[in-house]
Amino acid sequence: MTTTTTLTQPAPGSHRRSHVVADSITMLNRNLLHMVRYPGLSLFTILGPVVFLLLFVFVFGGTLGAGLPGVDAAGGRAAYLAYVIPGILLVTIAGTGGGTATTVAMDMTEGITARFRTMAISRAAVLAGHVLGNTIQAIIAVVLVLGVGLLVGFRSTAGPMEWLAAFGLVALIAFAITWLTVAMGMQTKSVETASNLPLVLLLLPFIGSGFVPTESMPAGLQWFAEYQPFTLFIETIRGLLLGTPLGWNSVLAVGWCIVIAVAGYVWSIVIYERKSVR
Template identity: 80%
Template structure:
């Protein structure tokens, strides 16, 4: 905090969003190192889900996929479910951002930031960029587990680069929502539970079963919610399935979610700054 105070209260200093964001990012990266449990939970949950789905249910679920030989059901299901697991990992990372923000709010640290000449957007952006980095690292580790148990993408260098960019973009958007949820929450407990809503969306999309296998009333939601084009774009890039309009929809949804999270969190920050 001493470094932050000196940086933010220098005489005649006008707030500079980029400089302040870097300072806040450094603080949040240190927080990530000091509280590794949040990062560990983000990784362990998807890994456990992946292992259970593939080795317990994969043979049966994979055999039910269109055009799959029942004898290769487990391998087919691993390939099918991996993009959904990666999106679950990103969605779960919102919980870390939400909890961190809620801790700062309840411990009075955010109130102290409001009294400094720190850009308000930078306080929030520091959380977002730090959580985006954490989410990308978690995705890489979960993907590594998938490769170890037999996931074999067919992507070339261009597709890998596009997939990486998409993962960063989605992580950035989800992080803004996580920050907003943390600011909305009155307790750390609420902040840890609210982002769980995001983890349901890959389950209610095409992450684990084709949407065509769902009841008709659920198919409409599954088709048009944001995580389905996220998953289908990642699946197409990594495995060569048809992309269609999914990348365009994925980028559009990511932009909408990021903007919504930014406006929501900044409005909460401004509102609570006047109290």
């Protein structure tokens, strides 16, 4: 009697997927180690928003807070602290995006990315490592800045589900912005340019509802401030943490995250493939 043993080979697609996942984890570890070994850039992305928070609350907060609807002069600073926290969190995410563009540009200009292209490493994993690593860094920075806000008196009306939703939205925004800044870092030809290009993202919370209501702005600027994505992000986080009306803000905010992430991904892949054939 003859017994036949059949060996089942893994499907080629599953092998490729496991290869991409393993390479992505390796590249993620590399970026996390880079964050630990070079803490100066990470520290700057946290200290900057903290300085903004303390400056706006304790220097300008009394006056700006008194100008908020339904707030009297006596409670101006406390009201402004609650109002400005969502904007500060978006400044934090945008600031970490600048660090992302800088590290990507360093890898590109120093030839590290070119070396990866000659190795048996998934091309998608090289970019995914940057994105996942810097998304984690952005979330850590947001948590630390929010902790400072709690220390100086910020109090939320959110329940556990609202906090969870706010955390999820912050992670999604950080993921989308990171893809965009990865593309910016790859597009530039020098580290200096890469560090300056994402500064436009830092301006958007200011030209929005992050620090003052959009109703206080001139008509043309008000239209831009109300419909640009950072205002939708800020208003959604504000609604989740403070109970202000959400309306369609949450749906539009998630939609903008998807658009930004897809645009950044496509832009990054196009640049990576173009430079790979040189």
